[in-house]
Amino acid sequence: MEKILVIGCSGQIGSELVMTLRSIYGNENVYATDIKYPTDEVRDSGPGQILDVLDFQNLLHYIVRNNITQVYNLAAVLSGNAEKIPLQAWDINMKALINTILAAQQSDAKKLFWPSSIAVFGPTTPRHNTPQLTIMEPNTVYGISKLAGERWGEYYHQKYGIDFRSVRYPGLISYKTEAGGGTTDYAVEIFYEAIRHGRYECFLSADTALPMMFMDDAINNTIRLMQTPGENLTLRSSYNVAGISFTPKQLAESIKKYMPEFKISYKPDFRQAIANSWPASIDDSVARRDWGLTQEYDLDKMTKLMLEKVEEKLK
């Protein structure tokens, strides 16, 4: 019987991941923690509490007391915010990971999912169809912490047998909980502004291509990776995930198919430099081969659903 802990259950990924895991493993077997209050559906459908992953003793106690066997640790300061508080972000991102690894060593929670990101790549990485193994010289605090985290995960797997699993998420697009502090957040904000005001001022330039993925695809693939027999996994650092690559201009054109009056303008800010250092598209053939990464949503299918759901939500 798996007992699963999701750390960061109130965030963009966590609020949806918890509900999907509960539908698979049973509400009572999926524990949800965060330093922020969760959504009503997360709070009301199963166990959980306010818990700070940086507080190691409390974390370990919670894991042992509830016989946790798997942890999804989603706590992180994202790329844009991390640039404003570099050393604090480094501290939070690394400590959150190391605490869950150490807790895994001292408990039965040996299986650990930790999200990495396309931010592990940098300006010297090949920008198109970025390979799984390539030059990695990230120049953002967030990217440096994600790359270091991948190395720590692989190290603890090889040396101490921790069942560490990870994907390099592209930008994630969802309607339930808004993202916060990332460079790819424009691709979520744009839908809210389209519905509210019929227009959007984008903080990236028109032709900035970045890889993105709709949340349902991200959640399904994350769970698929966690359910794959360990012997099939040839990588214990983190798997490339391509998603769909598009520019703000292409996203705006997709929105216009459903909202012809929609208007976009561009006013790049400090996040443009971050986006310029990331890949435009990704090669994820290793993930497809090892654990069957797939994806259901293309740009227009995602746009249509986002517009419908954000409109419903704002009503």
Ligand code: AKB
């Ligand atoms: C961010 O923009 O910081 C994140 C990411 C790509 O990891 N969405």
